[in-house]
Amino acid sequence: MDREPGWSVRLKLTLSYAGFLMVAGTLLLATVWVFLLRYVPEVTTLSPGVRRTPGPLPHMPDRSDLFDAFVWKAAAAMGFLLVFGLLGGWILAGSMLAPLTRITAATRQAANGSLSHRIHLEGQQDEFRELADAFDTMLARLEAHDAEQRRFAANASHELRTPLAITQTLLEVARNDPDRDTGELVERLHLVNSRAIDLTEAMLLLSRANQRSFAPEHVDLSLAAEQATETLLPLAEERGVALETSGDIAPTSGSKALLLQLTTNLVHNAIVHNLPEHGTVWVTTSVRPRTVVLTVENTGETLTRQLVSTLTEPFQRGTGRVRGDHAGVGLGLAIVKSIAEAHNGALTLDPRPGGGLRVTVELPARRRRATSSGLDPRRAAGDGRASTPRRQSLSPAAGADEIAEKPR
Missing domain, CATH: 3.30.565.10 (Histidine kinase-like ATPase, C-terminal domain)
Incomplete structure (x- = not known):
């Protein structure tokens, strides 16, 4: 079936992992930012009753200083999370989809007529291995059914050829000997024809039962x-x-x-x-x-x-x-x-x-x-x-x- 090309499942999973990581990082940084804003004033001022000490005044950070110090580091962290999410998601998705790749390859081989191939997916039981085992079982049944059908077709052709060959022989004998008694010939042809009809009816009944x-x-x-x-x-x-x-x-x-x-x-x-x-x-x-x-x-x-x-x-x-x-x-x-x-x-x-x-x-x-x-x-x-x-x-x-x- 022809389909338009689209994104691979691996790419979709990679973008999903990276997107989830970015959303989680954004929420975390936003929580930290809101928490810090509670303790950092918007503008730093000295109260009138505070006594000034000799020398330079100490620097009191305000929100503008917090913005300058926090935003760029947060942007760098988000960039790191994006790269890490894409690379890690790509590797993780490839590892998880590796069994599906083997199942797909086996399916293509089966579609080309190779029913003897098996996946034999190793590892502990999970959804992919359950699918692989079910596919192997299906291939084994298809291979056995195909072999049975081949044997049946070969045997059926042989069994059907036999009465036809006998009929041809009897007709040739009758043609070469016109003076031969036709009553015996007709009786033998009737028996051979009856056997061929019985065989055909039995094969039709067998096909009906199988369907x-x-x-x-x-x-x-x-x-x-x-x-x-x-x-x-x-x-x-x-x-x-x-x-x-x-x-x-x-x-x-x-x-x-x-x-x-x-x-x-x-x-x-x-x-x-x-x-x-x-x-x-x-x-x-x-x-x-x-x-x-x-x-x-x-x-x-x-x-x-x-x-x-x-x-x-x-x-x-x-x-x-x-x-x-x-x-x-x-x-x-x-x-x-x-x-x-x-x-x-x-x-x-x-x-x-x-x-x-x-x-x-x-x-x-x-x-x-x-x-x-x-x-x-x-x-x-x-x-x-x-x-x-x-x-x-x-x-x-x-x-x-x-x-x-x-x-x-």
Whole structure:
């Protein structure tokens, strides 16, 4: 932004210090002058009754003598204070503004694209050092976000290039072999196109979660868990995985669509990344003093903590854990993490001792308000449902219409 040149802060502080010193010196000298005038007469005269002694009369100073003796020395003192105030103020202002100069230099380097530079301002805590520490923290987050965006762009371009390359290959094969059966070609092109669409939709959803472009509304995580498990029950039946849901009403605030997508992604991953036969998925919700918790656990192969720590990265898939046609696009847990962070929550992944994964999402709880009509606040916060804990078991052998709820 172009601005007209003006006085520097250092010069302004210097003039302020010098001006304050001059005002203080003037007031001090004026006080001394008024004090002296009380004891020095305007004109010196001898009283008629005073006896004169032989010899010359002693000199009795009056105000004119005081003026001649005081004013020039006061002017010299004021000049000294002016010079001292300007020089001392310039040095003092430069010393105080030195940290600001380093912060400005770091800001310019960051504006030029150098996010790795840090100020590291030494010394005890004060306003400048607090600003420098906050700026260093901001640079660290920007650098991490920039690196993440670069990795995401590289991975996304690779993932998007793959279906396009496959499509081009299939079309070239069809062009070189006109007598080839087109039915198989169309089916394969349909599968490749569906994967590209799924990948694009997942990337758009991830971008929406990162931008936090949603209006908060009342959401019950337990309802989202029930809806997700019922939706994915056919997939669980196909893979021989039993679904079990239990827990309390878990009221929070956020986007219903995004939180339902979060729950659906977790349950889908738990079904897909499971044992080949007789697998189980546990979906539970709980309430803590300030937060609500959604936990999704599944059976499966034993995972290392090193592998688990990478699963939330975009386009990361657990090697050997995916089977069938539901491998996804590698953005499931990345989307879950972004949605949780967009709702001021946290995502935790832990390997289960017996194999499989435990995923925990913790979100801020919605404040409950007691009503004057005497309704139970838990009932009011849970869309009219009682807060009795419940357990819901969805097994592959039972249809969706045979789901039974019973107290835990």
